[in-house]
Amino acid sequence: MANxxxxxxxxxxxxxxxxxxAAAADSHRPYGQVIRDLMRLYIASRGTPLTVDSVRLREDIAQPSQQTRESISA
Structure with a gap:
């Protein structure tokens, strides 16, 4: 099935x-992507089975990029 x-x-x-x-811009991320990530996190927190995109998000959280690490430490 195509998404x-x-x-x-x-x-x-x-x-x-x-x-x-402004917060999304400070993280150098489009705010639409931040919203999609927040939606995936919310769904996962409710115990809903993870989709491929949710698994990718969880991997990104487990191993944040250098840019993400820098924005977190700032």
């Missing part, structure tokens, strides 16, 4: 969006 991308619209407070996009 198809879909759009999702949500309403958030303007200040929350501004802070979130």
């Amino acid at each position: 198809k991308e879909v759009q999702m619209s949500i309403k958030v407070e303007a200040d929350l969006k501004a802070q979130f996009t």
